[in-house]
Amino acid sequence: MLVINQKQVEDILTMKACIQVMEDVLKELAAGEAIQHLRSVVPIEKNNLMGLMPGYLRKEEVIGAKVITIYPENHQHGQPSHQGVVLLNDAKDGSLKAVMDGTKITAIRTAAVSAVATKALSKKDAEVLSLLGSGEQARTHLEAILLVRPIKLVNIWSRNMEKAKEWKAEMEQKYPVSIHVFETVKGAVREADIICTLTASTEPILCGEWVKEGAHINAVGACKAADRELDSELVRKSLFYVDRVESALNESGDYLFPLKKGVIDSNHIVGEIGEVLTKKVHGRQSNSEITIFESLGLAIEDLAAANFIYHEGVKSKKGTFISM
Template identity: 60%
Template sequence: MLVINQNEVAELLAMESCISVMESVLKALSAGQAVQSLRQVLPLQKSNLLGLMPGYLQHEEVAGAKIISVFPSNHGSGLPSHQGLVTLFDSSTGVLKAIVDGQKITAIRTAAVSAAATRYLAREDAEILALLGTGEQAKSHLEAMLRVRPIREIKVWSRKLAKAQDFQIEMSQKYDVQIIVAETVQAAVSAADIICTVTASTEPVLKGEWLKPGVHINAVGACRPNDRELDSETVQLAKLYVDRLESAQNESGDYLIPLNEGKITADHIVGEIGELISGTIEGRRSAADITLFKGLGLAIEDLAAANFIYHEAVRLHKGTEIAF
């Protein structure tokens, strides 16, 4: 069995590679070539939780699960909000092949899925990006968006101005792109071509009245039925795409709350990103369309990323071999 740590995951899973892996596995899922169960969630104290996410990639002959803790209460403590691991089994023999750090996989693959959605939904000339949030996902989404669109300006917002300023300094040293701190969400998004909501908020931070025609939104922060980052008007105005229909119908407050309010109907979801990538559903029709990708994070995404990392580790003689 190979144990692959966080630093090795970061080394082996480049963003560009991960975007390609995510596109392939989302197509496979929508085509019925990958199987997963809804995540099982065990509530803990202070709105924290422990999640179990199993999946099976038939074409790769691997199965496994991510076990992850989600601790929003860690924000400001210096500890990450998401921590865990991904197990990788040979589906033909049952042999445990690898245990892979899950925190870094989550950070990279979440942004890579948003990048895949952006590649197929955002306007080709999208150049202004708004980031709502300044944590690890904001950093990875910044990198991912730069991979798929000609971003020239980034506006970043955080509830704490100092965090946005720190983000601006750190990311300006890493990327040759203008980064501006916005004091309000409205100031961040009013001119944006792409908006990524990557907050830990349980209440709406983005309002539909602030959106300009043609904007594309990636909403990935909220992942429980009662939590949301978007107000109902935002969802109502947008053509809505999801990573998995079953997951959205059971786990997404951004979808379920406006649905229960009667602001949208069940057919408001156009379809899954995997269907869009394969060409079985339509995407943007005009430059004025507002498009929305709601990502919840899927077991098969973690499994596909871990499988890619495992093969890279074997090829490059990385990881630690342990008798098990």
Template identity: 60%
Template sequence: MLVIGQSEVVELLSMKSCIDVMESVLTDLSAGQAVQSLRQVLPLQEGNLLGLMPGYLPREAVAGAKIISIFPHNHRAGLPSHQGAVALFDSVTGVLKALVDGQKITAIRTAAVSAAATRALAREDASTLAILGTGEQAKSHLKAMLLVRPIRRVEVWGPTVAKTQQFQAEMSQKNDVEIVVAESAQEAVKDADIICTVTASAKPVLSGAWVKPGVHINAVGACRPDDRELDSALVKQSRLYVDRLESAHHESGDYLIPLREGTIEPSHIIGEIGECFSGKINGRGTLTEITLFKALGLAIEDLAAAQFIYNEAIRLHKGIEIAF
């Protein structure tokens, strides 16, 4: 069995490569050529969670699962909120091939999926990006968005001013783009062509009254049926795409809450983003439409990323081989 750690995941899985891998595997999923079970979540103490995400990629002859801990308040102790590993099994022999760090896979593949959706749905001339949130996903989403649209200005907002300023200073050194600290979430998004919500908030941080026509939104942070980052008005006025219909129907408060309110109908979801990638459903129709991609994070994304990393590790002789 090959053990592949964090530093090697970052080395072997570039954001650019991951965007293409995510587009391919989500297309396969929507076409019935990849299989996964709904995420199983075990509640722990103080609102913490342990998640199990199994899946199967027939094209790659690999099956496996990500097991991940979600501790939202870990930042207080200087620890990441998401930690875990992806186990890869050969689906022909049942052999455990690899154990791959899950924290960095989650950071990279989540932003890569948003970038693939942005590439499909955002206006071609989108040049102003707003990021709500300042954690690891904010950093990875900035990197990903710069690869798919000609971003010239970034407005960032977070609930803690010091952390927002730290994000601005750190990311300005690493990226050749103007990054500005916004005084409020409303100020951050008012001129944005693309908005990424990557917060840990359980209540809306983004309102439909604040956004301009033609914006594209990637909503990433909320992943439980009673949590949401978007208000109902915004969801109602948007063309809504999801990563997986089954997941949205069970896990997405951003969809389920306005549905329960009667603000939207079940038919409000246009479809899965993989269907958009394949051309089965339409993407943006006009320059003034508001498009919304709601991501919950899927097992097949983790497996596809881990399999790519495994193949690169074999090719480049990376990782640690252990008897198991």
């Protein structure tokens, strides 16, 4: 069994490589070659939870699961909100092939999936990116979106202005883009071609009246039926895509709240992003349409990333082999 730590995961799983891995596995899911089940969740006090996310990649002949904890308030203490481990098993005999850090896998693959959706749904000439939130996902999303669209200006909003200013200074040292910090969400998104909502909010922070025609939104932060980042009007007037329909029907507050209010009907979901990639459903039809990608996170994304890391780790002799 190969044990791969957080630093080794980060070294092996580059964003560019992960974007391609995510595109491939989402196509497999659309083709029925990847088996995806709803996560099991154990609620914990103070809005915290632990989740188990199992899956099976038929072509790669691997099964496995991510065990993850989500503690939204961790950011206040300098810790990641999502922490976990990924177990990778051989599907032929069930043996455990690898155990690896899931915290960095989650951070990288989440942004990589947003990049896949952005490439598929946003306007090709999108130049202004708005990031709502200043945590780990803001860092990885900036890196990912820069790889798929010609971004020239980045607007960031955060509830913690000092943290947003620190993020700006850090990212401007790393990337050749102009970054502006905004005190309001409305100001941050007014001219945005691409918007990523990356918060732990349980109530809407992004309103439809603030979003311009032709924008694309990656809704990433809310992953429970009781939580949402988007208001109902924004969902109503947008083309709504998901990573998995089953997940959206059970876990997406962004979808379930307007559905329960009668603002949208049960046919509002256009399809899964993998179906857009395989041309089973249409994507953007005009430059005036607003598109939303609702990202809840899938076990098969973690497994695909882990399988890539495992093979690259074996080749590059990274990680530690131990006997059970």
